[in-house]
């Protein structure tokens with residue numbers, strides 16, 4: 001293949017072409033039932049110039065390509081739908097600069113978010129987006145999905161922390177979308193266009209990220225309830241009081257039981273729901289807020305209140321929450337995590353609806369979510385090799401997404417559309433907005449070779 005020879009000249013040894021080496025890149029965390037397609041090649045560029053040269057070759061030969069970080073997305077965003085080359089960023093993983101005076105970091109795309117925060121910690125700085133798997137997920141992947149996580153309610157999601165992107169366009173041209181300054185309304189906001197574009201508009205090779213000072217104190221509270229209604233009412237009471245906790249996550253009874261079964265950590269399995277609430281800020285403020293929070297919890301019928309007293313105890317509670325997905329994976333061969341959003345005052349109705357549909361189609365579900373944002377994650381455990389379960393799951397998804405749309409909600413709050421949800425996209429968007437998005441895709445990728453056939 002001529003294009004492979006040209007790629008070899010650019011990448012030297014940083015190129016895979018043997019089938020046994022390529023197979024792993026045909027998969028990602030998402031449990032796509034679609035046919036597995038093995039990449040034609042995987043390239044590992046070391047810098048922006050190499051990315052640009054690779055893209056020029058692929059553009060010349062009309063070869064589709066998939067930008068890929070750790071492949072931990074839930075929506076099939078890095079799965080192949082046709083013969084393609086995978087561009088893997090593992091060799092572009094450097095923190096270039098942390099600039100405390102200007103509160104920015106300049107990084108390459110494959111910097112792992114947890115590693116970035118460890119470095120920032122040393123300078124009392126903080127990058128808030130936390131896609132719950134921050135020990136593996138990268139800034140390039142999180143920015144491309146506009147990931148959120150438990151801290152979105154207070155701090156916003158990834159889009160609020162991107163100042164400037166270096167991007168390689170479809171023909172290999174390298175651009176910067178903005179300047180490295182905190183405020184900027186000069187021209188169209190094309191930085192935002194690339195955030196959440198799921199690698200379908202261009203390749204991100206450099207990022208300037210906004211940082212904030214690290215809060216002096218963080219304290220976690222885990223409150224249990226005898227009903228989901230009480231937990232949801234408590235969320236409203238917290239917000240009505242004027243609190244903006246840095247995390248406000250909901251776990252249903254099935255999730256509590258599943259975590260406890262596979263990763264025992266002392267959760268109360270007889271309780272119907274739990275809220276994980278994090279307060280952060282100056283120590284004295286957090287202590288003051290904590291007293292008020294306890295009052296609200298008691299008035300909201302919280303039964304047991306577990307209070308972390310220090311960083312170690314915080315981590316214990318976070319560990320339990322973060323282990324939820326891995327616990328659910330042990331129930332059945334496959335787990336599909338969905339990510340609908342509903343207006344916050346419909347959380348109880350939404351959770352009931354999810355349970356009702358799951359029962360109807362006989363599929364196990366563990367529900368958790370970022371309750372402060374109305375963003376619910378049902379984790380469906382099933383066996384996709386079982387034809388009946390597979391067909392039932394398709395019907396379940398149709399009902400789930402139709403429900404979310406019917407109550408004024410949407411398909412995804414933070415995991416993206418990718419391959420899994422593209423058939424629902426048109427229904428979830430204003431018709432005109434859908435057409436504008438297709439025009440944008442066509443403008444940036446007229447050959448439809450950049451992560452093709454995703455989203456639309």
Ligand SMILES: Cc1cc2nc3c(=O)[nH]c(=O)nc-3n(C[C@H](O)[C@H](O)[C@H](O)COP(=O)(O)OP(=O)(O)OC[C@H]3O[C@@H](n4cnc5c(N)ncnc54)[C@H](O)[C@@H]3O)c2cc1C
Pocket residue numbers: 028029066067068069070071072073074077078089109130131132133136137138139140141142143144145146147148149150197198199200202203204205325326414415451
């Ligand atoms: C256990 C678990 C829990 C999770 N919880 C949350 C959560 O609470 N909130 C949340 O928001 N997400 C959550 N996620 C999903 C999370 O958003 C993704 O895992 C993460 O944001 C990106 O992962 P990644 O670095 O592996 O990117 P990948 O999965 O490799 O890629 C993600 C997307 O980015 C594109 N891409 C990657 N690099 C580039 C680049 N350089 N240029 C252009 N496009 C690129 C890819 O094509 C793809 O479309 C969870 C995932 C897991 C496994």
